[in-house]
Amino acid sequence: MTADNPSEAKSRRVGLRTRIARIIAKPGFQRWAARFPLTRGVARREGEALFDLVQGFVSSQVLFAIVRLELIHRLMDGPMTVGQLAQGSGVPVERMQRLVQAGAALGLMRRRGDLFSVTQKGAALIGVPGLQQMILHHDVLYRDLSDPVEFLKGNKETELAGFWPYVFGAEGATDPETTAVYSDLMAKSQGLVAQDTLRAIKLDGIQMMLDVGSGSGAFAEAAATAYPDLKVTLFDLPKVVDAASTRLSNSAVKDRIEASAGSFRDDPLPQGAEAISLIRVLYDHEDTTVVALLEAAFGTLPSGGRIIISEPMSGGQTPEKSGDVYFAFYCMAMRTGTVRSQNRIAELLKTTGFSDVQTPKSARPFVTSVVTATKP
Numbered sequence: 001m002t003a004d005n006p007s008e009a010k011s012r013r014v015g016l017r018t019r020i021a022r023i024i025a026k027p028g029f030q031r032w033a034a035r036f037p038l039t040r041g042v043a044r045r046e047g048e049a050l051f052d053l054v055q056g057f058v059s060s061q062v063l064f065a066i067v068r069l070e071l072i073h074r075l076m077d078g079p080m081t082v083g084q085l086a087q088g089s090g091v092p093v094e095r096m097q098r099l100v101q102a103g104a105a106l107g108l109m110r111r112r113g114d115l116f117s118v119t120q121k122g123a124a125l126i127g128v129p130g131l132q133q134m135i136l137h138h139d140v141l142y143r144d145l146s147d148p149v150e151f152l153k154g155n156k157e158t159e160l161a162g163f164w165p166y167v168f169g170a171e172g173a174t175d176p177e178t179t180a181v182y183s184d185l186m187a188k189s190q191g192l193v194a195q196d197t198l199r200a201i202k203l204d205g206i207q208m209m210l211d212v213g214s215g216s217g218a219f220a221e222a223a224a225t226a227y228p229d230l231k232v233t234l235f236d237l238p239k240v241v242d243a244a245s246t247r248l249s250n251s252a253v254k255d256r257i258e259a260s261a262g263s264f265r266d267d268p269l270p271q272g273a274e275a276i277s278l279i280r281v282l283y284d285h286e287d288t289t290v291v292a293l294l295e296a297a298f299g300t301l302p303s304g305g306r307i308i309i310s311e312p313m314s315g316g317q318t319p320e321k322s323g324d325v326y327f328a329f330y331c332m333a334m335r336t337g338t339v340r341s342q343n344r345i346a347e348l349l350k351t352t353g354f355s356d357v358q359t360p361k362s363a364r365p366f367v368t369s370v371v372t373a374t375k376p
Contacts, residue, residue, distance in 0.1 A: 060138070062102045067135045072108065072122045079115040096174075102334050129245065130189025144333040149272045151332070160333040190215065193279060193368045194222035197310040200360045200370040203227050203275065206306070210273035212236060212264055212297070213281035217244035217257065223277075224253035265289065269296050275306040280368075282345065283327065284337040285310045294352040301375045307354060313362075314371040316341030322366035335345055342371050349373040 011141065052059075066072060069089050074080065086096040100116050102108040108122035125131060130353045143152055144158040153160075203209065203223060211220045214234035224230050234241050238261040260270045267277075276297045282290050297307050312327040314320075323339050331337045340348075342359040349357050354373035360370040 059106060062106060064138060065099055066103050066108060066133055067132050072118055072125055075118040076367045079117040081114050088147060129191040134189060141330065141333055158333045158335055161335040190218035193310060194219045194368050196363055197370055198222060198226055199363060201308055201372055203230060206230060206275045207278060208273045209275040210270055211277045212269065213278060214244060215240060217248050219277060220257050221248060221251055221253055224256045231256045235262060235270055237263055242309055264293050264296065269300045271300060274302065275308060276301060277308045279309045283331055283339050286336055287325045291348060291352060294348060298353050298375055303375055305375045307373050309371045310368045312339060314339045314341040316343050342369055
């Protein structure tokens, strides 16, 4: 007996999966599976999972309303009735009843008789930095996705592209109000990213780091706090680094953080760093811009210098929800950039000359994933 050709064996497996899928897709099979003792549990779970997908938009709107009305904040003072929660909200009591009932179904609240209280999940909604601001900002994304097919065809302008104009070049981030909103949102949401990034890497022995696209300076501050001998240079657009410098003016590590204004698209990177960090930068830009930035980083670093990339990423061959659903569509709505897998970023790094590429397993892919490399 001869061994199977690997490609033929793979083809047979794919064919078998296709035949099984066709059987499962038949309504008659679904009726049988829902009754048969050995399959009805699986059928129920699959049905519930499908319904979660169907009603997902409604859940997100319930979440939006709960955050906007600050119901969780109010429940932090103790259990309340629907009537108490409705006071001052402008929402009729009977409709508030529907909202808090939905909040309890989603696990954000707990119902005991006529009283509603906050759950641990609901409390975490307040405790996760930047989460509430991001949820409230989603009204823009929802409008952009109102016709997802036209959106995918690229036939409609998106509001989100106007919210993040800086990705089109330095001239885009000139409006003070837009810059302020961007900086505030980034400052509040980048704390968790900094935490997970610093868990995944080591900066021992590095004296100077350049944080490109530094935003609020949250990562620079966290890195300088964790490594007392580390000095960091922020590099971002003028209005962004001005806001970051103001935010960091009372920081305990302010003396080890300096700012350098410029655009990595148009200006040379500051010299002298032993490491360069790109925190939530690459996924905002197309490959041509990313390759140019990596080449600039390679040219700036000394031999043995390190590059650190941290941002939401695609699951690649193993698709996952945060990167391949949420962030993928968010990037499309921005009209530039894309989520990339760790392997894809590793390829780009190798193409630009980096070696010793590391892709550590992410503790929380919905927060960030990390890729590092070294200049030979």
